[in-house]
Amino acid sequence: MTIRRAVPNLVVEDAEAAKSFFADFLGFEPAMDEPGFKMFRSPSNPTAQITIADLKVEGQDRGIKDAHVSVEVEDATALYERAQRDGLEIVYPLTDEPWGIRRFFVRAPGGHVINVAEHVEAH
Known part of the structure; x- marks a missing residue:
């Protein structure tokens, strides 16, 4: 069985603040940016990723909170x-x-x- 990548899922209360942290502070680039759900990837290693889900945006966590x-x-x-x-x-x-x-x-x-x-x- 081939594993392509493993991505940590974080639940946040403020997706915009988290976006600023991961993109501006750590240097990740947005790979997906939707209301309440964001995925970031490393510009130098695109398989290094992290997702965040904003629990205040109903239905946008895509089950990641679980x-x-x-x-x-x-x-x-x-x-x-x-x-x-x-x-x-x-x-x-x-x-x-x-x-x-x-x-x-x-x-x-x-x-x-x-x-x-x-x-x-x-x-």
Whole structure:
């Protein structure tokens, strides 16, 4: 199984202040900038990314408030089937999201929720 990247997900109360911190202070560049949801990437290493979700913007957190880390994989369906076979706790079922992500959430040992995702064509 190929893992393409792992991205920490942070929940914030002020997305604009967080944007200023990550972009202006740390030097990340915006990769996605929507009301309440932002993704940043390193200009020198584009797979080094971080996402933030503003809880004050209803519906824009895209479930990130529930997942501590996003892991982009080659085949989310295969891992979903394996998680089921292994008896892991599925927190969010395998879903093709309208923005072009197939994903599910699984609880890792220790209780952390992991968003396992792959890019697919948007509906």
